[in-house]
Amino acid sequence: MDFKSSDTLTSGTVTGPREQDVLPATAAAAVKIVIVGGFGVGKTTMVGSVSEIRPLTTEETMTQAGIGVDDDYGSETKTATTVAMDFGRISVSDELVLYLFGTPGQERFWFLWNGLFEGALGAVVLIDTRRLEVSFDVIGRLEERGVPFIIAVNDFPDAPRHPVHALRTALDLDERVPIVSCDARQRVSSRDTLMTLMRYLHSLALARA
Amino acid sequence: MTPPQDPLQDGKPDDADPRFQAEITARRERRSPVPPARPETGAGTGAPTGPGGGPDRLYILTGEDTERAPIDLVTLIVAKGDPSPTAQPEHSTLLRLCRTPLSAAELSAYMALPYSVVTVLLTELLAADLVHARAPVVRSALPDRSLLEAVMHGLQKL
Ligand SMILES: Nc1nc2c(ncn2[C@@H]2O[C@H](COP(=O)(O)OP(=O)(O)OP(=O)(O)O)[C@@H](O)[C@H]2O)c(=O)[nH]1
Ligand SMILES: [Mg+2]
Numbered sequence: 131m132d133f134k135s136s137d138t139l140t141s142g143t144v145t146g147p148r149e150q151d152v153l154p155a156t157a158a159a160a161v162k163i164v165i166v167g168g169f170g171v172g173k174t175t176m177v178g179s180v181s182e183i184r185p186l187t188t189e190e191t192m193t194q195a196g197i198g199v200d201d202d203y204g205s206e207t208k209t210a211t212t213v214a215m216d217f218g219r220i221s222v223s224d225e226l227v228l229y230l231f232g233t234p235g236q237e238r239f240w241f242l243w244n245g246l247f248e249g250a251l252g253a254v255v256l257i258d259t260r261r262l263e264v265s266f267d268v269i270g271r272l273e274e275r276g277v278p279f280i281i282a283v284n285d286f287p288d289a290p291r292h293p294v295h296a297l298r299t300a301l302d303l304d305e306r307v308p309i310v311s312c313d314a315r316q317r318v319s320s321r322d323t324l325m326t327l328m329r330y331l332h333s334l335a336l337a338r339a
Numbered sequence: 340m341t342p343p344q345d346p347l348q349d350g351k352p353d354d355a356d357p358r359f360q361a362e363i364t365a366r367r368e369r370r371s372p373v374p375p376a377r378p379e380t381g382a383g384t385g386a387p388t389g390p391g392g393g394p395d396r397l398y399i400l401t402g403e404d405t406e407r408a409p410i411d412l413v414t415l416i417v418a419k420g421d422p423s424p425t426a427q428p429e430h431s432t433l434l435r436l437c438r439t440p441l442s443a444a445e446l447s448a449y450m451a452l453p454y455s456v457v458t459v460l461l462t463e464l465l466a467a468d469l470v471h472a473r474a475p476v477v478r479s480a481l482p483d484r485s486l487l488e489a490v491m492h493g494l495q496k497l
Binding site: 145146153155157159160180186190191217220221226228231242243244245246248251270273274291292297301303321325329332 | 369409411432444455489491492495497
């Protein structure tokens, strides 16, 4: 493993949260919501709009072996890919913290985050109507994993606009899955999008009860 | 609570807006016939976390109960005390950072270390009983309404 040199770690160059970003000692539990979508669809923007901390990034390195070199120790064909994930935080109360993770749509990277969707309350699928099809795979995977999600259409100025029913048909979504439009750059709009997800989760919980 | 104000939901396409003229050509097909639903309680019934559901999860002793729990991105870590002078630098840094609660994800970000490296370090600190892990509220704990309501309440204040 490739640690930073010990000098770097001890000399105080690792700075923790700014004073205003420190969680109270009473913080006892955390929940997470995942914001997922294709490249450039506004994931980082949405995380940043609602986060109380400057969005942070966690990274993971994936080493991929070349073809058929499993037991070939001398092989030079391994490649390392660094995959980053942005996240932000909202203190819901003194005890409860909500984390928001913005993650790219390519499902093949999700395993890196050790249960990113496991235990997640739900997901917001951000879509761009100029490239609807990039979200198909993500939506399918969420359905398979049983992760409840809503669709948020990020309204880019030159993107085509479609009535909700047309989007629902194109995305082959259940009637109950909410579809909303949002502007990820705006705090209120992003907050409302998260609220829509929460109301949906609440209705699912009520239906189960 | 009022329903979201959503221009899409108003459903009245503005014929004057050329952006409404576009037809959707792409079509997805639902993979599962059932609407999204949360799997019920039960360890081990969840989706695999890696290709082939392999042993790529890290299990830790939480110290607070005897059940083994994986470190999650949002597991809150709190140091039990100050680092000893002989501690490994990485351990000292972690202990210094989590004098107040920080999630494993935040620790990874502040230390600029890969998330998997941080989980290894945290596993060591937990084994040495130097930190507390405040387990995330997980799906296997029933997604109870009061939790959802607490989150909604918090969002409303934003
Ligand atoms: N008009 C408009 N622009 C947006 C909106 N959301 C994001 N953008 C812009 O779109 C660009 C990409 O946004 P990002 O938040 O970086 O997208 P991302 O999904 O994180 O992108 P990657 O991490 O690169 O996949 C930025 O220039 C944003 O300012 C939106 O709601 N409306
Ligand atoms: Mg981004």
